[in-house]
Amino acid sequence: MDILKQLITQHGIVMSNQTLQLDALLNHQVDPALIMQIGKEFARRFREEEVTKVLTIESSGIAVAFATALELGVPLVFARRKKTLTTDGDVWSERVPSFTKGIVTDILVSKSVLGDQDRVVLIDDIIANGDAARGLIRILERAGAYLTGVGVVVEKSFQAGARTIREQGIRFESIVQIKSLDGGKVEFE
Amino acid sequence: MDILKQLITQHGIVMSNQTLQLDALLNHQVDPALIMQIGKEFARRFREEEVTKVLTIESSGIAVAFATALELGVPLVFARRKKTLTTDGDVWSERVPSFTKGIVTDILVSKSVLGDQDRVVLIDDIIANGDAARGLIRILERAGAYLTGVGVVVEKSFQAGARTIREQGIRFESIVQIKSLDGGKVEFE
Numbered sequence: 001m002d003i004l005k006q007l008i009t010q011h012g013i014v015m016s017n018q019t020l021q022l023d024a025l026l027n028h029q030v031d032p033a034l035i036m037q038i039g040k041e042f043a044r045r046f047r048e049e050e051v052t053k054v055l056t057i058e059s060s061g062i063a064v065a066f067a068t069a070l071e072l073g074v075p076l077v078f079a080r081r082k083k084t085l086t087t088d089g090d091v092w093s094e095r096v097p098s099f100t101k102g103i104v105t106d107i108l109v110s111k112s113v114l115g116d117q118d119r120v121v122l123i124d125d126i127i128a129n130g131d132a133a134r135g136l137i138r139i140l141e142r143a144g145a146y147l148t149g150v151g152v153v154v155e156k157s158f159q160a161g162a163r164t165i166r167e168q169g170i171r172f173e174s175i176v177q178i179k180s181l182d183g184g185k186v187e188f189e
Numbered sequence: 190m191d192i193l194k195q196l197i198t199q200h201g202i203v204m205s206n207q208t209l210q211l212d213a214l215l216n217h218q219v220d221p222a223l224i225m226q227i228g229k230e231f232a233r234r235f236r237e238e239e240v241t242k243v244l245t246i247e248s249s250g251i252a253v254a255f256a257t258a259l260e261l262g263v264p265l266v267f268a269r270r271k272k273t274l275t276t277d278g279d280v281w282s283e284r285v286p287s288f289t290k291g292i293v294t295d296i297l298v299s300k301s302v303l304g305d306q307d308r309v310v311l312i313d314d315i316i317a318n319g320d321a322a323r324g325l326i327r328i329l330e331r332a333g334a335y336l337t338g339v340g341v342v343v344e345k346s347f348q349a350g351a352r353t354i355r356e357q358g359i360r361f362e363s364i365v366q367i368k369s370l371d372g373g374k375v376e377f378e
Contacts, residue, residue: 029266029302032259059247059267063255070221077218078248113218 001041001175003034005188008154008176014184018128018159026125026153027060038175039067042123042151045173046072049148052119053077055140057107057132064153065123072121077113079136081105092142096135107135109143116144126154127174130161137170149173156181157189190230190364192223194377197343197365203373207317207348215314215342216249227364228256231312231340234362235261238337241308242266244329246296246321253342254312261310266302268325270294281331285324296324298332305333315343316363319350326359338362345370346378 011024023029042064051072056065057079069076082105091108098105114120122136133150140147149171155162157177166172177189200213212218231253240261245254246268258265271294280297287294303309311325322339329336338360344351346366355361366378 023299024301028269028299029264030255030258031264032255033262035255036259059251059269062248062251063265066219066221066224066252066255069219070225073222075218075220076252080217080248110212110217112213 001038004038004153004176007034008178009186012186014181014186017181017183020126020154020156020178020181020186022126022154030063032063035063036067036070038064038153039069039071041175042068042121042173043071045151046121046148049121050119051121051148052117053114053121053145054123055079055109055114055120055136056123057081057136060126061124064125068121068123068151075113077109079139080108082108092139094135094138096131097129098132107132107139109136109139111143114140114143114145118143118145119148120145121148122150124150124152126156127152127161127165128156128159130159130164133161133165137165137168151175154178190227193227193342193365196223197367198375201375203370203375206370206372209315209343209345209367209370209375211315211343219252221252224252225256225259227253227342228258228260230364231257231310231362232260234340235310235337238310239308240310240337241306242303242310242334243312244268244298244303244309244325245312246270246325249315250313253314257310257312257340264302266298268328269297271297281328283324283327285320286318287321296321296328298325298328300332303329303332303334307332307334308337309334310337311339313339313341315345316341316350316354317345317348319348319353322350322354326354326357340364343367 013021054069151173155174155177180187202210243258340362344363369376
């Protein structure tokens with residue numbers, strides 16, 4: 001995925017030594033053909049796992065999770081943040097801080113779309129501190145669903161998220177790994 | 190799209206005579222193959238319009254807008270709700286009420302991903318009162334972008350959204366039209 005590294009170098013905006021803005025290619029605008037390539041790659045890596053559902057969280061992860069689910073031929077579930085009028089009460093929820101939003105949110109998955117018969121791969125666009133991912137993992141545990149692994153497009157490996165998930169013994173896959181944003185420059189592993 | 194009508198009848202939950210919960214197939218879980226069929230249908234209807242970008246708003250519209258953009262071979266832009274740490278200041282924003290969320294939100298599109306060279310199709314999952322769609326249309330006007338039309342999967346034709354958009358002289362396309370939710374029953378046009 002050298003093309004993805006090139007695009008990140010070209011279009012990513014380093015906001016601080018912790019924060020990379022990828023609006024041009026992941027968080028606000030996406031190139032569907034590139035996202036399909038990434039989805040195919042995740043599907044290849046998790047093909048043997050007999051996945052029954054792809055899970056992500058709104059919003060930036062939806063496109064790549066959709067592409068992965070399409071390739072695997074299984075449904076996509078996207079966890080919601082906060083309660084909306086049309087979410088029924090029968091949900092699993094977890095309260096998580098959000099690094100990029102700077103706030104605490106509740107993430108919700110309806111019991112009607114996830115259960116103990118499911119083998120799930122968790123897909124997201126980017127992992128920093130991993131709070132949302134760990135919240136989803138707790139929801140999967142409570143649902144009794146089996147977590148086959150986690151796939152993220154961009155791993156900021158200088159932050160704790162990916163490491164803490166691997167330390168739980170969970171398979172963790174990423175497409176590109178960024179080891180530093182120091183000096184306003186994206187440095188890959 | 191008789192299959193979609195069948196699925197709505199089977200899995201849609203009528204919450205009131207105004208609100209239909211489609212968590213099982215549109216708002217929380219999606220079948221990627223079905224969404225691709227819908228994306229192909231929107232692409233077919235708007236193929237002649239020389240669309241340069243598909244625009245939607247997070248979150249439920251992203252999957253079908255992605256499928257449409259993939260088929261048309263153009264980028265997908267998803268408008269954000271509220272301001273996050275990684276959205277730069279150079280944005281168009283509009284304040285809109287949200288029917289399903291029961292709150293007022295700001296919708297944002299970065300000036301870096303939309304401009305006066307763009308020919309845009311607006312895609313969303315469902316239209317009720319059309320507040321979000323009208324907000325996006327105002328943003329397109331301010332960006333100087335050309336709106337080729339609006340496509341939504343489910344039109345609740347007993348609410349004002351679709352009608353007010355058509356009355357502005359804007360092409361409006363929907364896959365299924367629901368004329369009533371009275372008596373807890375989904376009635377199609």
